[in-house]
Amino acid sequence: MTVDVLIVGAGMSGLMAASRLQARDYSVSLIDRGRSVGGRLATRRVGDGGLADHGAQFFTVRSDTMQTYVDRWLALNLVYIWGTGWSDGSVKRTAGDGYPRYAVRGGMNQLAKHLAQGFDIALDRLVTSLRPTATGWELADSDGQTHVGRGLIMTPPMPESLELLTASRVYLHTQDFAELRRIRFGPCLCGIHEIEGEVDLPAPGAAQNFQSEIYWVADNQLKGISKTRIVTSHANAKFSRQNWDASEADIVLELESAVKPYLKEGARIVNTQLKKWRYSVPLTTYPHECMLAQDLPALVFAGDAFGGRGRVEGAFMSGLAAGDAMANALA
Numbered sequence: 001m002t003v004d005v006l007i008v009g010a011g012m013s014g015l016m017a018a019s020r021l022q023a024r025d026y027s028v029s030l031i032d033r034g035r036s037v038g039g040r041l042a043t044r045r046v047g048d049g050g051l052a053d054h055g056a057q058f059f060t061v062r063s064d065t066m067q068t069y070v071d072r073w074l075a076l077n078l079v080y081i082w083g084t085g086w087s088d089g090s091v092k093r094t095a096g097d098g099y100p101r102y103a104v105r106g107g108m109n110q111l112a113k114h115l116a117q118g119f120d121i122a123l124d125r126l127v128t129s130l131r132p133t134a135t136g137w138e139l140a141d142s143d144g145q146t147h148v149g150r151g152l153i154m155t156p157p158m159p160e161s162l163e164l165l166t167a168s169r170v171y172l173h174t175q176d177f178a179e180l181r182r183i184r185f186g187p188c189l190c191g192i193h194e195i196e197g198e199v200d201l202p203a204p205g206a207a208q209n210f211q212s213e214i215y216w217v218a219d220n221q222l223k224g225i226s227k228t229r230i231v232t233s234h235a236n237a238k239f240s241r242q243n244w245d246a247s248e249a250d251i252v253l254e255l256e257s258a259v260k261p262y263l264k265e266g267a268r269i270v271n272t273q274l275k276k277w278r279y280s281v282p283l284t285t286y287p288h289e290c291m292l293a294q295d296l297p298a299l300v301f302a303g304d305a306f307g308g309r310g311r312v313e314g315a316f317m318s319g320l321a322a323g324d325a326m327a328n329a330l331a
């Protein structure tokens with residue numbers, strides 16, 4: 001089956017691109033290697049009733065465009081304001097700055113599931129090769145399936161997209177390649193800690209201190225998404241890079257040491273799962289919200305590394321822009 005547009009990646013940017021294209025009457029099909037949609041909008045089940053957001057923890061909104069959507073999600077009771085700022089861990093009370101930090105009922109992944117409704121999405125499929133054809137693009141996936149579309153939107157973190165293009169022997173215009181190669185991501189080592197007993201994280205349930213190597217510790221139960229006490233910890237890019245190849249036991253020890261100061265007397269960490277994000281947040285971004293490749297059938301690159309905002313809002317805005325750029329290219 002041929003669709004108008006194939007979208008690699010069903011994270012925030014891929015889903016917003018799909019939504020914009022559908023609104024402009026183009027047929028779309030998404031392919032994602034994950035078992036669920038969402039990409040870095042990731043929520044993991046832990047034990048009985050436990051949930052942990054282990055990718056994006058919350059999102060902020062600066063653009064009127066995204067605020068319009070967020071107002072709708074608030075009205076649906078899908079998202080809520082988790083807080084207006086975090087303690088740096090040194091004081092018990094949180095000094096808010098007044099700006100809402102939004103979270104999603106049932107975990108960040110639920111927002112992606114909501115946005116994915118009604119779309120044709122092939123999950124658990126790694127796109128293994130891309131081929132430009134006379135009429136557009138042909139993709140092969142890890143299940144041996146072929147996907148055909150007139151246009152292609154690529155939303156994986158850029159190093160992964162470039163790897164796939166290179167492996168497929170698809171050569172970008174030199175200028176496009178040079179600009180896209182500048183995009184860099186930082187890694188993140190993430191701990192998902194099951195706690196027995198109480199924690200003492202300042203309301204509304206998280207501490208953020210950019211001076212610390214493990215800069216984020218959050219309680220998913222206080223956040224309101226988990227029935228049981230599950231704490232998430234995140235290490236910064238420098239620490240994560242330096243310790244990437246250390247043994248899992250050593251990394252876990254380091255992550256646990258950042259959580260322990262927040263345990264109340266008698267509480268203990270009963271288990272820690274480690275999640276390694278090779279590409280967590282963009283450190284170097286591309287100034288425009290997406291890129292339409294030169295000298296190839298309609299191909300648009302998008303994602304949180306486009307537009308200079310980064311983060312969930314950057315992915316959101318980039319996805320919409322990519323949808324428009326693709327619709328204009330196909331028109």
Ligand SMILES: Cc1cc2nc3c(=O)[nH]c(=O)nc-3n(C[C@H](O)[C@H](O)[C@H](O)COP(=O)(O)OP(=O)(O)OC[C@H]3O[C@@H](n4cnc5c(N)ncnc54)[C@H](O)[C@@H]3O)c2cc1C
Pocket residue numbers: 008009010011012013014031032033034037038039040041054055056057058059060125126127128155156157160164188190234277279280281302303304305310311312313315
């Ligand atoms: C640890 C961590 C903490 C974060 N904290 C925050 C935060 O608090 N606030 C905030 O705003 N943002 C945060 N972010 C960033 C935020 O999650 C991202 O900016 C946003 O989710 C990116 O969306 P995206 O669509 O651009 O990319 P992604 O969500 O990465 O989507 C890309 C998709 O492409 C798929 N894919 C990749 N390669 C292939 C392939 N070959 N075949 C098929 N599918 C493929 C992936 O599975 C993925 O689903 C955090 C991220 C991480 C990892």
